[in-house]
Amino acid sequence: PLISAITGNPVSHSRSPDLYNRLFSEYGIPGRYIFLPASSAEDAIRAMRALGAKGLSVTIPFKETMVSCIDEPDEDVTAIGALNTVVGCGDRLYGHNTDWIGVREPLRDLVGSDALVVGAGGAAAAAVYALLSLDMRVQIANRTPERGEVLAERFGCTAIPFQEIKAPDLIINATSVGMKESDGSPVPSSLLKPGVTVFDLVYTPPMTPLLREASAAGCRIIKGTEMFIYQATAQFRLLTGIDPDPSKIREVLG
Ligand code: ATR
Known part of the structure; x- marks a missing residue:
């Protein structure tokens, strides 16, 4: 067998x-x-x-x-x-x-978009790689800015402090924030607007505080299950x- x-x-x-x-x-x-x-x-x-x-x-x-x-x-x-x-x-x-394929496939209709990746660990690296394969412009924001800069340097994209993020079309949560009951959202609320797609890579639970907030703000949401x-x-x-x-x-x- x-x-x-x-x-x-x-x-x-x-x-x-x-x-x-x-x-x-x-x-x-x-x-x-x-x-x-x-x-x-x-x-x-x-x-x-x-x-x-x-x-x-x-x-x-x-x-x-x-x-x-x-x-x-x-x-x-x-x-x-x-x-x-x-x-x-x-x-x-x-x-x-195959993690990066899991990020790429649900986003095939967003080729060429302006994207924001929140996070700078392994999940973020797979996400950045997927977005670049779809010709997106990628900004990276991370709690520890230095890690964000290292990741941005590796892929030739931009690391940015949270206060300076330029309105993206697509936001990806690649942090572990959202897995615990007590977690909030890792994304500034001011970025969540109609027309923006929010993809949370966290899939346990399937509905996270970020996705709930994004949905209420009129964003299109993609669950980590995808x-x-x-x-x-x-x-x-x-x-x-x-x-x-x-x-x-x-x-x-x-
Ligand atoms: P993985 O390989 O699964 O991505 P990781 O390398 O531990 O795991 O990365 C976890 C990511 O979640 C990091 O971007 C981490 O931010 P730091 O680089 O500042 O540690 C982020 N993260 C974890 N807990 C967080 C929290 N409470 N608030 C914001 N970001 C958090």
């Missing part, structure tokens, strides 16, 4: 095993997708080999450290500096990143060679 797994720390909250196992039966793939708890990226690779798993989904906090554990990162992984998918072929391990659906679509293709229907994934996620 085709064995795949998800690793990260913690990993037990992930919905991927449930999703992928249902897709395996839906598409008649004789496979199994399991949780692979590990203490480090190296540890996860050892366990992957011991299991004979062909594919690995990689989540926080191993997305960056995993890059040096594999043989061949593709050009997306090299540019973003992080991966979320490892595929074994013979003895060699190939690294891919990113998950499209990153999973691309990842499933890498793990199995089968192109799943994104609407099937949306259905399974409910």
